[in-house]
Amino acid sequence: MTLGLATVLMVGLALVAAPTQSATAASPPGASAQAGAHTGAQTSTQTTKKKKKKKSRGLRALRRVKSQAGDPYSYGANGPHAYDCSGLTQWVYKKLGYHLPHSSSGQVSHTFKVKKPRKGDLVFFYGSGGVYHVGIYAGKHDGRRWVWHSPRSGETVKKDPIWTDSHFIRRVKYKKH
Known part of the structure; x- marks a missing residue:
């Protein structure tokens, strides 16, 4: 398999962007890294709301x-x-x-x-x-x-x-x- 110069450059860029991709890899398909982080925040907020507050x-x-x-x-x-x-x-x-x-x-x-x-x-x-x-x-x-x-x-x-x-x-x- 031969790779063109453009493909090698993209792979090189992909390596630089690997931290973002690994964060994205944990997210569901089609979601960005930011959306994945936001989903986590929503989950903790939802958990907090489910706790019963003791009445005064x-x-x-x-x-x-x-x-x-x-x-x-x-x-x-x-x-x-x-x-x-x-x-x-x-x-x-x-x-x-x-x-x-x-x-x-x-x-x-x-x-x-x-x-x-x-x-x-x-x-x-x-x-x-x-x-x-x-x-x-x-x-x-x-x-x-x-x-x-x-x-x-x-x-x-x-x-x-x-x-x-x-x-x-x-x-x-x-x-x-």
Whole structure:
């Protein structure tokens, strides 16, 4: 077999370009070396997307409190089928691994101030006698803040708009018990 000068030059150039060709050789037929590198990047991105992201504590708290919607208010009750206000928040956070006392005023000391409230934070209502009610912050909708709570005798666990400015929102301390 005889090779012409043009073929020898192309072979010589091919040897110089061998690193690019070897990268291309690993790629599927018809794909360039750049496309092969891009495919690898896509694969790692797809793998990352498939991992389940753990839901925040606040969203898990909301899921728990929603599961109790319609359960009756009962003074001193802390679930699982009847609640007073602090019994509801105590039950929800117990399911998440946190210990809260069974009183709205007692729960304040197990929280800390936050600049921006998040869903699942505790909403404390107060008057001249101090804190008298607690619920779980449900977020802001239609320009209003909402709370999940067990309001009073004759009512059930439900979501309501916050009805007074005499409230503050705090986050449960991260220390699990």
